[in-house]
Amino acid sequence: MTHQDFLHALVCPTTHTPLQLADDEKSLTSQDGVTYEVGDTGIVNMLYPKELLPDDAREQYLYDQAFLRYDRGVSWVFETLNHSDEAATRAFMIGLMDLKPGMTALEVGAGTGKDSALILEKVKPGGTAVLSDLSPNMLKLAQDKLAVDDVNVHYFLGNGSYLPFADDTFDAVFHFGGINTFSERKKAFDELTRVVRPGGKVVIGDESIAPWMRNQPTYQTLWKANPLFRAEVPLEDVPPNVANFRLHWVFGNAFYVMEYTVTAQAPEIDIDLPIPGKDFVDNWRIRAEKAGE
Numbered sequence: 001m002t003h004q005d006f007l008h009a010l011v012c013p014t015t016h017t018p019l020q021l022a023d024d025e026k027s028l029t030s031q032d033g034v035t036y037e038v039g040d041t042g043i044v045n046m047l048y049p050k051e052l053l054p055d056d057a058r059e060q061y062l063y064d065q066a067f068l069r070y071d072r073g074v075s076w077v078f079e080t081l082n083h084s085d086e087a088a089t090r091a092f093m094i095g096l097m098d099l100k101p102g103m104t105a106l107e108v109g110a111g112t113g114k115d116s117a118l119i120l121e122k123v124k125p126g127g128t129a130v131l132s133d134l135s136p137n138m139l140k141l142a143q144d145k146l147a148v149d150d151v152n153v154h155y156f157l158g159n160g161s162y163l164p165f166a167d168d169t170f171d172a173v174f175h176f177g178g179i180n181t182f183s184e185r186k187k188a189f190d191e192l193t194r195v196v197r198p199g200g201k202v203v204i205g206d207e208s209i210a211p212w213m214r215n216q217p218t219y220q221t222l223w224k225a226n227p228l229f230r231a232e233v234p235l236e237d238v239p240p241n242v243a244n245f246r247l248h249w250v251f252g253n254a255f256y257v258m259e260y261t262v263t264a265q266a267p268e269i270d271i272d273l274p275i276p277g278k279d280f281v282d283n284w285r286i287r288a289e290k291a292g293e
């Protein structure tokens with residue numbers, strides 16, 4: 001996907017209708033008159049809403065302040081978590097995307113590009129990685145760091161809950177580390193799934209101490225020190241049109257990673273299939289009556 005193709009692939013983050021590219025190619029305008037700056041930095045500003053909700057605004061501010069300390073800080077966190085091998089764990093998570101050379105991948109919340117570098121390697125040669133983040137400073141650092149030989153890389157500032165792409169655009173989507181604080185988390189799950197073609201993969205992870213570890217003394221300390229580790233895995237946010245759902249715990253069982261395949265339709269229960277015998281009828285009726293149904 002060339003830069004031109006990328007600009008044409010961008011759509012309105014709310015209605016998903018086409019955007020008009022200005023003659024000087026410096027901006028995109030939606031049908032309802034909202035303008036998005038293409039600029040000439042290589043990072044298109046697709047942020048929506050223009051005034052972020054409070055949690056998103058706070059996170060954007062915090063990461064914009066901390067971007068130079070981020071890489072060292074996050075590696076220290078993983079070192080405390082059972083002396084985890086950060087490189088091996090990130091390679092495991094990116095492996096879950098099932099990427100192949102030539103594919104098109106999206107990363108939301110790419111931060112300083114630690115996982116992006118692995119995504120680029122997987123889609124080489126000839127593939128495309130679209131990298132996005134809410135924080136201009138984090139994403140600029142990723143852009144400065146990443147080597148882009150034999151691969152198309154496009155950057156945009158964006159909110160993971162409002163993705164500026166048509167349905168089914170990507171072979172796989174990845175997000176790690178931020179979704180616990182997204183103002184509209186359920187909407188982000190819907191968006192991360194919507195833009196992946198049926199058969200493509202979604203991989204999402206963030207803090208959540210595995211339930212069986214929560215009473216361990218050192219995990220209790222972690223639990224008190226950083227409330228983000230108290231988050232539950234947001235299983236209820238997963239959209240219905242998925243298959244092959246799997247859940248992993250990584251980084252000392254203090255982070256979850258979920259993977260699933262997008263399907264064209266949600267599964268259904270066939271409630272009209274004839275019941276195969278009186279035993280079933282009686283058994284299910286007794287259970288339903290007991291449950292007060």
Ligand SMILES: C[S@@+](CC[C@H](N)C(=O)[O-])C[C@H]1O[C@@H](n2cnc3c(N)ncnc32)[C@H](O)[C@@H]1O
Pocket residue numbers: 056059060063074108109110111112113114115132133134135138158159160161175176177178181182183
């Ligand atoms: C802990 S960092 C993780 C960065 C990178 N994925 C990593 O693993 O090193 C969380 C990132 O999510 C971004 N972020 C937070 N809220 C976001 C949102 N609503 N949409 C997109 N990115 C967001 C932050 O700016 C930050 O770069």
